[in-house]
Amino acid sequence: MNPKNLPRSVTSEFKRTVLPRLLFVLPFALSAALLWWSLDRIKPVIHESEELTRRTTKLTQQIEEMEARRATITRDRIEERYSAAMGRNFAGQDAVSAWLEELRDRAITLALDFNPRFGDAENQTIASENLTLIPVTLEVKPAAGIQSGRNAYQRIMEFSHFVANHPKRADLLKLNLTGQNGTAARAIFHLNLWGLAPKS
Secondary structure, three states, X not given: OOXXXXXXXXXXXXXXXXXXXXXXXXXXXXXXXXHHHHHHHHXXXXXHHXXXXXXXXXXXXXXXXXXXXXXXXXXXXXXXXXXXXXXXXXXXXXXXXXXXXXXXXXXXXXOEEEEEEEOOXXXXXXXXXXXXXXXXXXXXXXXXXXXXXXXXXXXHHHHHHXXXXXXXXXXXXXXXXXEEOOEEEEEEEEEEEEEEOOOO
């Protein structure tokens, strides 16, 4: 039926009651349709964002685990190096005597006379460790009446190398080298030995 043929009262009733309701409902319907369309379009982005968040969380956990492992390894290495450094100190008189015997044997092998003199020990506290500083002077010279295929300078330098590279900690403070007739005649080593202080 053509609306033009409807009675005027029906048309006016439609305009007065139904049309305003339609105009009121229409924006909500359009908003709902737009929202559904937006959600449908944004779902892949949401899934991608969730996946990125999961990956980021996993990477963060892996980084934290790696940093924790590195901290443990670093601590272990520091403790290992500290223990090794402390192990180089002389642990009592027996260790000092053994060191002297090694030096004496090397001096004899090199046809050198070897004369050690000790000073007064001094207690030191370093990094909460109680240590003893023992000054020692070593006088080394060619042994009288013993011939060698090498000159005295070479033999004294080899002895110096042995002292400097010994596993026990003996800090060389000064080396006096005197010569005679174009070769070394005597060497005096001024050393500090580091020892562990006796437990009280």
